[in-house]
Amino acid sequence: MFEETLVETEKLKPKNGEYFDLLIIGAGPAGMSAALCAARAKLKVLIIEKALPGGDTASAYVVDNYLGFPGGIFGEKLASQMEKHMNEYNIFYTCEEVEDILNIHNPIKTIKTSLGYAYRAKTVIIAAGLKPTRLETDFEKRFVGRGISYYAKCDVANYQDQDVAVMGGGNCACYAADYLSGFVNKIYLIHRSDNIKAVRMLKEKVLNNPKIITMWDSRVVDAFGIDKLEKIKIVNINNDQYTWVDVKGVFVYTGRVPSKTVLSVDIMVDEAGFIITDEFMRTNIQGIYAAGDIRSKQIRQIPTAVSDGMIAAINAERNLFK
Ligand SMILES: Cc1cc2nc3c(=O)[nH]c(=O)nc-3n(C[C@H](O)[C@H](O)[C@H](O)COP(=O)(O)OP(=O)(O)OC[C@H]3O[C@@H](n4cnc5c(N)ncnc54)[C@H](O)[C@@H]3O)c2cc1C
Secondary structure (H helix, E strand, O other): OOOOOOOOOOEOOOOOOOOOEEEEEEOOOHHHHOOOOOOOOOEEEEEEEEOOOOOOHHHHEEOOOOOOOOOOOEHHHHHHHHHHHHHOOOEEEEOOEEEEOOOOOOEEEEEEEEEOOOEEEEEEEEEOEEEEOOOOOHHHHHHHHOOOOOOOOHHHHHHHOOOEEEOOEHHHHHHHHHOOOOOOOOOEEEEOOOOOEOOOOHHHHOOOOOEEEEOOOOEEEEEEOOOOEEEEEEEOOOOOOOEHHHHEEEEEOOOOEEEEOOOOOOOEEEEOOEEOOOOOOEEEEOOOEEEEHHHHOOOOOOOOHHHHHHHHHHHHHHHHHO
């Protein structure tokens, strides 16, 4: 496990009301890639991040698909390397949550944050990533934090040598199941269809892992526990058969959706709420770009987020100086 101590580096702090050429929302791989690229083009850049730099990369396990790291690299390590690289440049950085983009159609936009501050910028890149989908069920509300989790890496320590379930059948569910198998006793991978939709190597790894038991065409419909979660009720949607399975934890990976908070009603999104851009990462609004997972696109991975961020920054710079 990666245990390097994170060193807090000195970052340039913005002043309330200050003007920037480019403001980036989110310091995941898309945001940090955009910041690095824009700083190299000598833009005055502010990046606003509500949590720690790294985004979902920091919560990934071993990242095997990022070129340049033979043998893979721990997600945390990759996130910290990205941050170090970004910090080699003069980039303003603040830990706040962006709440809104005001006067979005004006040449200079105002970005309002949860601390009550406002920053001004001619161009904005939205790189705010996604958040886990909630099940919106009663049992989820009853057991959140007491057996139901959305972050395998953060909560795995509570389930050492126990039986757990992972809900979902995409890349994230498979990454989570594969990771958990190094710590827990047994994993039920519960998926509503009869096929895993993950990259082939990952899919094969999961299907060949003796600790992972796949339950196809199935949904969790209820849960029971006195104080903490003890068992879940699963229905097979083909034959309506119900089964109770003893598990101490359920990790929900049934999808990830864009956060609505930074999406002005005027920004065009697809049916699922992802921001629509062209190949230059431009949205329908002059001066507003989107990059990374929040964008309407086919492949949501670290390399594609990094690529989006770079393309957005290059085009933002061209737009500023045309
Ligand atoms: C469990 C898991 C494992 C994964 N493993 C891999 C892997 O092995 N390989 C791979 O290629 N991909 C992997 N991925 C996918 C990869 O992590 C994402 O595709 C990538 O991180 C997307 O980058 P991003 O910058 O678009 O968004 P994110 O990484 O989500 O970063 C967005 C950032 O924006 C911040 N933010 C959000 N809203 C606001 C706001 N209002 N104000 C300020 N900041 C805000 C968030 O805090 C976050 O830091 C994994 C994902 C998960 C969940």
